Amino acid sequence: MAEFPSARGERDRLQQSGLAVRKVTSFSVASMPSQLAVGLQYNREKVAALHFTAGPDQHRIEPSLATPDTTDIDREVLTTTKSIYAQLQVQPIAILKLTAGLRYDDLEFDVDLHARDDTFAAAVSSGLGSKVQSSDSRTSPKVGAALQVLDTGAQTVTLYANYALGLKSPYAFSDFYSNLATSSVVPDLSVSTLRSYEVGLQGGSKDGGFQWRAGVWDTTQK
Numbered sequence: 001m002a003e004f005p006s007a008r009g010e011r012d013r014l015q016q017s018g019l020a021v022r023k024v025t026s027f028s029v030a031s032m033p034s035q036l037a038v039g040l041q042y043n044r045e046k047v048a049a050l051h052f053t054a055g056p057d058q059h060r061i062e063p064s065l066a067t068p069d070t071t072d073i074d075r076e077v078l079t080t081t082k083s084i085y086a087q088l089q090v091q092p093i094a095i096l097k098l099t100a101g102l103r104y105d106d107l108e109f110d111v112d113l114h115a116r117d118d119t120f121a122a123a124v125s126s127g128l129g130s131k132v133q134s135s136d137s138r139t140s141p142k143v144g145a146a147l148q149v150l151d152t153g154a155q156t157v158t159l160y161a162n163y164a165l166g167l168k169s170p171y172a173f174s175d176f177y178s179n180l181a182t183s184s185v186v187p188d189l190s191v192s193t194l195r196s197y198e199v200g201l202q203g204g205s206k207d208g209g210f211q212w213r214a215g216v217w218d219t220t221q222k
Contacts, residue, residue: 009054018043033091041083048076049173071116077172078110087142095148099162106137109189111172134189138167150203157203160215166194168221193222 022039051073053061063070087101113120113130120130144162151157170189200215 007054007056007058009052009058009060011050011052013048015046016044029090035089036086037089038086039084041081041085043081044078045080046076046078047172050074069118072118073173074114074116074120075172076112076114078108078112079169079172080108080110081169082106095151097146099142099144099146101142103140103142103166104137105140105167106135107169107191108135109133109170109172111189136189136191138165138191138193140165140167153206155203155205157201159201160199162196162198164196164198166196168192168194195220195222 018041020039020041022037024035024037026033026035028034050071053067053070055061061067061070083103083105085101085103087099089097089099091097109132111132111134113123113132115130123130123132142162142164144160144164146158146160148156148158169191172189196217196219198215198217200213200217202211202213202215204211
């Protein structure tokens with residue numbers, strides 16, 4: 001009878017809720033057509049994750065003398081995100097639109113490690129305990145411009161460019177406690193800053209029946 005190597009199994013439960021509200025107002029500033037968009041977002045995401053050793057039938061293998069450690073991840077992660085933003089667009093001349101925006105994000109992480117999690121003992125011995133909370137926030141500006149370079153009456157082509165700062169939220173599985181196997185230092189759940197540049201062309205028919213877009217962007221994560 002052939003023997004099969006044990007495989008990895010995963011059982012996750014995701015609970016997610018949230019809301020988004022956006023208000024757009026059009027008006028004029030010094031005779032320039034303008035538009036202001038403001039909004040807020042809220043998101044709550046809870047993941048209960050269990051990664052375990054499984055047999056060929058994907059059933060869990062219980063701990064034994066031969067395989068005492070059959071679970072590598074057993075934790076609950078609650079992530080709450082609250083955001084507010086505003087973006088102003090003005091049109092000083094018919095073929096040019098200028099955009100400036102500002103966004104504020106507040107993130108909260110609540111990690112509950114269960115006893116079978118491989119990082120449980122290290123977290124407790126480090127003094128953090130099995131329940132670890134972390135929070136961070138970022139203010140992210142954005143500026144952009146769009147210049148119409150062609151108008152045939154039926155088709156338009158616009159050259160655009162944008163610059164923005166943003167954020168990358170950490171992932172509380174691969175990023176959290178990821179180096180405990182080689183280091184006694186426990187990493188935190190810090191948010192990374194993103195710096196992005198974008199330039200490109202977009203166009204299509206004025207009736208909206210055909211649209212196209214081509215762009216190049218560069219993003220650096222710090």
